[in-house]
Amino acid sequence: xxxxxxxxxxxxGASAAIALAQRGIRDVLLLDRAAFPRxxxxxxxxxxxxxxxxxxxGVGEELRARSTPIQSVKIVTPGGRSxxxxxxxxxLVMLRREFDEMLVRRAxxxxxxxxxxxxxxxxxxxxxxxxxxxxEGGELLxxxxxxxxxxxxxxxxxxxxxxxxxxxxxxWWENAEFTPGQIEMIFDKNVSPLYGWLFPESPTRVxxxxxxxxxxxxxxxxxxxxxxVFDTFLKDxxxxxxxxxxxxxxxxxxxxxxxxxxxxxxxxxAINLGEAARITHNATGEGISQAMxxxxxxxxxxxxxxxxxxxxxxxxxxxxxxxxxxxxxAFLSGHTLRAVIGSPIxxxxxxxxxxxxxxxxxxxxxxxxxxGSRVEETQAN
Ligand SMILES: Cc1cc2nc3c(=O)[nH]c(=O)nc-3n(C[C@H](O)[C@H](O)[C@H](O)COP(=O)(O)OP(=O)(O)OC[C@H]3O[C@@H](n4cnc5c(N)ncnc54)[C@H](O)[C@@H]3O)c2cc1C
Numbered sequence: 001x002x003x004x005x006x007x008x009x010x011x012x013g014a015s016a017a018i019a020l021a022q023r024g025i026r027d028v029l030l031l032d033r034a035a036f037p038r039x040x041x042x043x044x045x046x047x048x049x050x051x052x053x054x055x056x057x058g059v060g061e062e063l064r065a066r067s068t069p070i071q072s073v074k075i076v077t078p079g080g081r082s083x084x085x086x087x088x089x090x091x092l093v094m095l096r097r098e099f100d101e102m103l104v105r106r107a108x109x110x111x112x113x114x115x116x117x118x119x120x121x122x123x124x125x126x127x128x129x130x131x132x133x134x135x136e137g138g139e140l141l142x143x144x145x146x147x148x149x150x151x152x153x154x155x156x157x158x159x160x161x162x163x164x165x166x167x168x169x170x171x172w173w174e175n176a177e178f179t180p181g182q183i184e185m186i187f188d189k190n191v192s193p194l195y196g197w198l199f200p201e202s203p204t205r206v207x208x209x210x211x212x213x214x215x216x217x218x219x220x221x222x223x224x225x226x227x228x229v230f231d232t233f234l235k236d237x238x239x240x241x242x243x244x245x246x247x248x249x250x251x252x253x254x255x256x257x258x259x260x261x262x263x264x265x266x267x268x269x270a271i272n273l274g275e276a277a278r279i280t281h282n283a284t285g286e287g288i289s290q291a292m293x294x295x296x297x298x299x300x301x302x303x304x305x306x307x308x309x310x311x312x313x314x315x316x317x318x319x320x321x322x323x324x325x326x327x328x329x330a331f332l333s334g335h336t337l338r339a340v341i342g343s344p345i346x347x348x349x350x351x352x353x354x355x356x357x358x359x360x361x362x363x364x365x366x367x368x369x370x371x372g373s374r375v376e377e378t379q380a381n
Pocket of ligand 1 (some may be wrong): 007008009010011012013031032033034040041042043044045046047118119120121149150151152168169170209253254255256273274275276280285286287288289291
């Protein structure tokens with residue numbers, strides 16, 4: 001019997017596995033249905049908070065050495081004005097294929113056993129308690145505790161609430177016109193109250209994408225054709241900039257699941273984390289740092305149980321309250337950001353961007369989104 005089985009080796013599951021090993025939990029099995037390195041549809045933007053988590057997990061140095069640093073964020077308003085915020089926190093872009101593999105390798109270097117091409121199909125229960133994981137093919141793996149880190153489409157979440165999600169579509173281009181070290185967040189009126197982006201992944205390659213609400217005001221799945229919205233977005237926002245560029249691979253889409261209140265992410269014997277616990281930013285779609293941080297928090301809860309500091313019920317209760325304390329304010333500020341974007345305020349703000357007080361507010365609202373928060377350079381037009 002394993003101490004902990006972690007289902008899903010994305011940033012959430014791999015971080016949890018590393019953090020368990022760092023806390024002396026010896027027998028950790030990390031499962032993934034894929035084999036690494038594997039692709040993940042993602043902008044691959046890493047916020048300053050992701051860097052904090054990476055340092056905690058012991059991969060900060062390697063991450064800085066291998067990724068593309070971000071020096072500034074260009075914000076484009078629905079009315080076509082733009083503001084450039086310099087980043088003082090560290091923000092990076094590292095292709096998820098490489099980032100996720102780096103985390104997985106760090107886990108195995110600490111003694112975690114990785115099992116690839118292992119698709120979990122069910123949680124095994126005994127008298128209402130999760131006791132293990134059933135794999136495709138029927139094999140049963142038993143554990144004292146199971147972490148569910150199987151992402152947006154989680155089949156193991158005990159959360160029965162309707163899912164709120166963001167729909168996305170993105171692609172990759174070589175030799176597009178872009179400013180090195182600058183990410184672009186484009187608040188185009190057609191994707192409002194969300195945004196489109198350009199993230200530089202290397203000196204020559206960028207990824208460009210959009211996110212739109214996955215449901216309409218009544219909560220029904222959106223009927224908008226995300227491909228059509230993306231085509232219009234590219235035409236309106238990148239005139240001429242992709243003329244000499246070569247598209248790499250095909251466009252890809254994947255939902256981002258979010259919640260406004262953390263709940264139903266534990267059950268006896270099991271803890272959900274990362275996007276399987278719906279913890280992402282509802283306005284920016286950021287989810288990597290949250291997955292890493294919740295992975296570490298889940299490991300701390302498990303360590304409290306294994307080291308006799310708390311009963312499982314207490315450790316799980318503490319885990320849920322820590323998540324609420326940590327993320328609820330960000331969920332609320334995400335909705336404020338959505339309201340601002342969906343109104344004419346953003347254009348007014350851009351027009352008044354020369355005013356230091358206005359600049360300060362802009363930084364507060366957007367700065368923490370993906371690239372730190374110091375205003376140094378101001379360009380508004
Ligand atoms: C288009 C797009 C752009 C994004 N851009 C950004 C960005 O720039 N910055 C940012 O911070 N966030 C971004 N996000 C969000 C981010 O990708 C996710 O929130 C993050 O990956 C969640 O991490 P996770 O570990 O919880 O889940 P995942 O990364 O989804 O990992 C889940 C893992 O579980 C495995 N798995 C699933 N089911 C099973 C099973 N049954 N058995 C075994 N293994 C299983 C999968 O193979 C996968 O490896 C973006 C998302 C999308 C869709």
